[in-house]
Amino acid sequence: MIEVGRLTRCEQSEIPSEGFNCVAVEKRTDWLLCHRCGSKSLATSHFLPASGKYYCPACIHYGRLTTTDYLVWQEETIAPRNITYRWEGQLTVGQKKIAEKLITVYQDKRDSLVWAVTGSGKTEMIFPIINHVLSSGGRVAVCSPRIDVCRELFPRIAAVFPDENVLLLHGNSEESYRFSNLTVCTMHQLLHFYHAFDLLVVDEADAFPYEGDEMLHYARKTALKKTGRNLFLTATPSRFLSQSLAADTEILKLPRRYHGRPLPLPQLIWQNHWENCQNYFFKKQLIQLLERLIVDSFVLIFCPSIAYMRQLYQELLKVYGESELIAVHSEDPDRKLKVANARKRAYQIVLTTTILERGVTFERVSVIVIGANHRIYTKSCLVQIAGRVDRKGEHQNGELVFMYNRKSGAIKEALAEIKLMNQLAREGEEGGM
Known part of the structure; x- marks a missing residue:
């Protein structure tokens, strides 16, 4: 069964007439390239003698992909629409400036990084841009390297966008995949998407295991539409994160906590x-x-x-x-x-x-x-x-x-x-x- 909106593994005979498809694992001379996770591996070490196939070892825990499998993706067209947006809070002056700037930068087709101190209210600042993208007919994913962060974000986002039927995806998810315009997920779940999102919000962008993980960076890049934009959120930008940003990325700083009190010194x-x-x-x-x-x-x-x-x-x-x-x-x-x-x-x-x-x-x-x-x-x-x-x-x-x-x-x-x-x-x- 082809799952609309994300990558699905299938046999060649099952490939639909419409949508994107490619060989899951491509053999190139003596090495393999996996189109799901981007990993390269030695062909001779990952051969299945019984079937004569080669497989990717790097993402095997998400389901084995071989050289005879295909990855298929079908997009659902979404028209501009009215969004139910329910947030009764009030942004501070600093938060409001950043929230407005995020929309402007997105419209300019550039990425953003919000460097905001812990407790500054980063989540509240992204509500307006999520609303803007959804209203424009776009699809949004809010992701994080940590399951606990996703679990905390999910009910807050779902409450603000009650009609979006927000989907929560992680390794221990209680529900299976369904198409949604607004998804909260761990970074690993992005491996199952291809050119799916107009906006990717990466919360805790400096956190393990995303920091320095080539597979997860590949997943983020391929899950984003060619016209899509990244929005990185962090309280502690690392040197690696700073060096990986596109040259025209807008960096926005908010050093003040929401309640105005300082970070405690230990x-x-x-x-x-x-x-x-x-x-x-x-x-x-x-x-x-x-x-x-x-x-x-x-x-x-x-x-x-x-x-x-x-x-x-x-x-x-x-x-x-x-x-x-x-x-x-x-x-x-x-x-x-x-x-x-x-x-x-x-x-x-x-x-x-x-x-x-x-x-x-x-x-x-x-x-x-x-x-x-x-x-x-x-x-x-x-x-x-x-x-x-x-x-x-x-x-x-x-x-x-x-x-x-x-x-x-x-x-x-x-x-x-x-x-x-x-x-x-x-x-x-x-x-x-």
Whole structure:
């Protein structure tokens, strides 16, 4: 069955008379080129003797493609139409300027990058351009490298565009593909599309695994129509992202958070024994810190690895009950439920890995980063983690703590960037931004 609006694998005899089609895996002398993921591989290493076919190993977990398969895509023509647009919020002066500029740049057929501090309201700024593209008869995808970000974006976007029957796609999606003018998806899902979207909004464009992944960059490029435009959103643009932008990309900055309060600067706590969860001095200092914070805050503890988090969880269970303490990570089958319960403040303390560094919002939260000098914590990661604090509501007492035993380059760079964004926000406020 051919799925309108995205790539479908089929046999040669099933190719429809209309639409785009190509050989799925092309053999070129002694190597293979996959037209779904763009990967190149050695032909002799990926041969199926029983059928005499060659296959692509890079995207096999999305369904095996061979040299006798075809990729087919059929487009559905969409006419300009009236869109039901329901958002009762109000943009700040800075947000409104960027939202208006995004539409102008799109009309000029150029890409945009919005560099906005965490908590600035990036999602709200993209509502007007989504409305503009849909009204013009266009098709939009809002995508992110992280499933948790997509899950958070989906209900917010669906509420603003209630008649669009918005589709949510990721590896664990509860519904299968259907044609939609407005799709929220992970970057990996773009592999299933070809020249499908007029606007691609890439949220958290600097995040793993999109950062530096050639397959995902190929997917983004091929999923976009030839006349389509990219809109990148980030709070921490990396050197790689900056260098990959088209020369005429419009870069728009917003250093001020929506509520006007600055990004928190971390308290730096030297803890020489953090690597050993069972160390008496480390546990004593951490528990004293937790006892102070939980009086007024829900506490997120970031751990450098799943193994470390599990060990620390067992140590803290000796002090706190299971009703007060939870741990969540990328391999957790109950991850979605735990995050939802954490938002409802079902626990006092949540241990996590970097899966919650971005794209999730908790009220009245304080954050502790264990081993902030660990290599897993890049500058971007630490700045994103800082943005979890004082993100929403009136609460201003949330604290940010970095526990470390060496002041790494990432810690220094994160401190410098937080100070710079806060300074730019003050200057903009004084200048009437």
